[in-house]
Amino acid sequence: MRRCSICNLGTFIISHIIPFNRSYITGLELKNIALAQKAGALSGDGKFSRECERLLEITQRVPRSLVTHSCTAALEMAAILLELRAGDEVIMPSYTFVSTANAVAMRGAVPVFVDIRPDTLNIDETLIEAAITSKTKSIWVVHYAGVACEMDAILKIATKYGLSVVEDAAQALRSTYKNKPLGGLGDFGALSFHETKNITCGEGGALLIRDLPASEQAEIVHQKGTDRRRFMSGKVDKYTWQTVGSSYLLGELASAYLRAQLEHADDITEMRRHLWRRYHEALAPVARSGLISRPSVPDHCVHNAHMYYVVLADGIDRSAVLAKLNAAGIGAVFHYVPLHSSPAGARMGRAAGLLKHTDAISAGLIRLPLWAGLSELDQDRVIAELGKVLTD
Ligand SMILES: Cc1ncc(COP(=O)(O)O)c(C=O)c1O
Structure with a gap:
């Protein structure tokens, strides 16, 4: 067997392809899915969805989380909740997935791209202030590879200029910054449970809400802009169109799968x-x-x-x-x-x-x-x- 001169490991005969990614299966997923099927309520905001949300609230230390069908959906919800509109500017890295910018562009706002640090590949916090203009409304950071951005400096700049902060924590479940879970430090955080992520349900995500008062509006945006959630809990006698929203819910079968993954x-x-x-x-x-x-x-x-x-x-x-x-x-x-x-x-x-x-x-x-x-x-x-x- 020939040895590599640098790492001193031998070369191998190709016996099989080593895939880039393969989802881990805990063994509990199908049991949960069978339970969901038996219960017969398969749409969103069901028992397993709510259990996932409670688990995320505990582990991410936020008062409220809402599971969504993707991180993309959670980012879109953040953009709606922040009332971004045409001409507003949002600072973010260019080195990110399209969803970070799409959510902003869908509101007519302008993504303003700032360079990254060469060490963590996260947004360079020292360049943010120079990118702020009178149109800047928000700073959207991405915790690349699950390594935290410099949140203290970023939150300080946001406070100084009265800007909101959104954490694209798609890759960052179970990562922390100074012992604080990522996704719970900005006004909103977005997680991904896409197949390529550490914890998955195929397609899935969650919006993390740092301040409880924002959660009522988030629940409305989550359910097509209606107060259906309040109706379901008996707080109103019918549900009606309240604001702009969409169908951002995670279905119960995917939530059942996610529940098993979150446990592990x-x-x-x-x-x-x-x-x-x-x-x-x-x-x-x-x-x-x-x-x-x-x-x-x-x-x-x-x-x-x-x-x-x-x-x-x-x-x-x-x-x-x-x-x-x-x-x-x-x-x-x-x-x-x-x-x-x-x-x-x-x-x-x-x-x-x-x-x-x-x-x-x-x-x-x-x-x-x-x-x-x-x-x-x-x-x-x-x-x-x-x-x-x-x-x-
Ligand atoms: C940084 C980042 N943001 C957003 C997303 C979108 O996640 P989802 O596929 O759950 O919508 C991804 C997915 O790869 C991502 O890496």
Whole structure:
């Protein structure tokens, strides 16, 4: 067996494809789904939805949460609740998924893109103040890879200028900033339970509401702009159209699945953290050789191991590296195309200054397979192949 000169692991014969992601199954999902089916009430806001919401309120330390059919939906709800309108500006990173900006653009507001920090790949908090104008209404942060943005500095700026803060915590369930769970620090937080996330129900999300008074309006937006929830709890004798809203509920079958996953969120996160640490240690020599840089987690942040990525050194052809890894059966992928350079972002948003880290890092980042259940043997194969491809 040939050994990689950097990481000293052997090369492996391709026996099977190592997928980029595979959802963990706790074993309780089908039991819950059967219970939901037997109960016969399959629409949203049912027993399992409410149980998920109570669990999230405890773990995320927020007074109110509402489960939704996606994180995208939760972000749209935040935009409605903040009453964003045409011409308002919202500061956010360009290095994020489209949903962060779409929710804002759907209200006619303008995403204003700020560069990221080269260490955490989160919005650079030191650049936010310079991007504020008389039209700025809100700051939307994204906790990339489940590592917290610098929330103290961001919340201080928001208070100084009277701006709201939304946390796109799609990737950040079970991550903390100075011991505080992410998603509960801004006015609103949005979680994702999409198949690619640590905890999943296929498609799903949640809106976290920091201040209880906002929850009544959130419940209305959640239920198509009606006060149906109040009607269902007997507080009003009929329900009517109250405001702009949509059907943001999570159906009961998906909630039943999610309930099972949430019960095991700590174990699933620990399994991922173990694998994350193994990648980090094994790739240290490759990083020392200058071929890659590895993720960086500030001491005051606990992350949930949502992702293990490496950033290739300048001059290394990412497409070639990915093609070789994929050919070797390793499901490595890249993302994001920065929003400011995408057609819609260029049309509907604007960049605040140069986004040099966003541009450079997005061109060189590779995500490696990481999921609860990935065997150490397969992980060693990923590490060895990466070392080999980089040194060939
Ligand atoms: C940062 C971020 N925001 C929003 C989303 C959208 O999540 P969902 O697919 O649950 O709508 C994602 C999904 O990948 C994401 O990574």
